[in-house]
């Protein structure tokens with residue numbers, strides 16, 4: 259899987275060199291390439307934004323550097339995908355074959371575990387990190403002529419830019435890419451994986467500051483343990499996130 263990130267803060271993504279994702283990159287499972295948007299500027303000050311048409315506070319990111327950078331990435335990836343003259347699939351397949359370009363945005367659809375699962379199956383995703391004031395709207399429209407474009411939000415709060423959101427999304431789908439996590443079993447029993455919040459977990463010692471571990475977890479009775487854990491999931495979900503409960507369990 260190839261991931262391209264366009265940002266004015268390339269150093270921000272050094273975080274992707276450590277931990278699980280660092281190993282996935284070393285193992286060649288995820289090929290992450292970071293692009294400095296300012297490299298596509300032509301003026302001495304490497305300007306990437308300007309005042310908004312129609313007035314208002316803040317600055318808007320200029321379209322030219324974005325168009326040039328995204329075109330270069332998509333042209334490079336098209337070259338990776340094989341020689342020119344590639345058989346052109348019919349419309350349905352072509353839509354699936356086009357790369358995915360994701361722009362974190364407070365105006366986007368909310369990123370969920372289902373989004374992460376879908377992204378983990380994509381051969382190539384380009385992430386465009388904009389500022390809160392936004393990227394010139396024509397960038398999304400122009401990019402949509404050659405790629406699938408998605409505006410995605412992490413939730414209803416304000417960030418200064420897309421870099422934090424992209425890091426979170428890469429962690430969320432990166433761990434689902436086959437081979438990244440050693441034991442795929444560990445991906446199954448997690449919050450949101452089955453639509454419910456996860457059950458509480460315990461480990462040694464059996465007694466800690468006067469607090470014991472639930473007896474059922476020490477019983478060795480696997481069916482009872484599974485039933486207790488599922489009940490805990492339902493109780494926790496009902497209490498903390500009732501909107502996640504399936505209608506029949508609401």
Ligand SMILES: Nc1ccccc1-c1cnco1
Nearest residue numbers: 362363390411412417419420
């Ligand atoms: N606030 C933002 C500003 C810029 C790019 C993304 C966001 C964002 C994404 N999810 C919530 O906010």
